[in-house]
Amino acid sequence: MSWQAKLEHLLRDRRSGSLHLLGRTVHLCAEMAHAGAAPEHLVAVVERLQQAHPAMALLWNLGQRLREQAAQGATAAELVQSAQRFAEEVAESARQAVESVARELPSGASVLTHSAGTQLYELLRRLRELGKQIELFCTLSLPGGEGAALARTARRLGMQVCLVCDLQAYGVLKQVQLLLLGADALCLDGLVHKVGSAPLAYLAWMEHRPVWVLACSQKLLPQPWSEELEGEAPPCLRSTLPQRRALYDCTPWEHLTLVATEQGLLSAQLLRKQLLALTPEKPSNRGR
Incomplete structure (x- = not known):
């Protein structure tokens, strides 16, 4: 090719x-x-x-x-x-961030994930190496459905896993101890990740469930959230009907608890301050 x-x-x-x-x-x-x-x-x-x-x-x-x-x-x-x-x-x-989460995540924890990525896969493998078992709930993560592949990997690794439809995750959140998300970017307004992450994190915040993010410092993006960052998802249905095709959304910093980077598990608000200090001339779009 x-x-x-x-x-x-x-x-x-x-x-x-x-x-x-x-x-x-x-x-x-x-x-x-x-x-x-x-x-x-x-x-x-x-x-x-x-x-x-x-x-x-x-x-x-x-x-x-x-x-x-x-x-x-x-x-x-x-x-x-x-x-x-x-x-x-x-x-x-990314490896060091995974190690931080693997060390801190207690064995037996019940965890909900949304979407999938290299760091999540590596975390599952590292947990097995450490002999830690968790109860894992994976959303299907439409559009794309990559959560199914993550669930299959977890099962092959011997973990207790359950695949749930995206809307079912709102009920599951009340049963789990932690919402764990990956990151495509950490911008001035919060976490940029697969569409659906923001409402899940909001509900977790309302239910007093911690929200952890797997990331690394190279995913810091010193600019505000904008429609440009939404991307474009494949059509969810082959149809002439109008479709909302956003691929990413933005979770406000205040709905995040900890962010894993090579520096360890950091308070989301501390990381936000570090990002703002790097870009004082770029104001946030939130709260306008």
């Missing part, structure tokens, strides 16, 4: 998580450089992927990194090396 065909596939991918897409983007850049692509072409491809997946902070931050280095005269090979270093840094940060 040519790199052009691989690019088109990445542009259309609405199932893979941001860590997986980052790795494939870096491989694509390496293939392009090997084929003789100029530095500006690598930057342009990353920008196209960033526009196709607007909520994924890892692609935003990779694009910013490569743009700055290309402007300073970096060669295509140097840009690839930089992208590979960034991917390695992200992988290590």
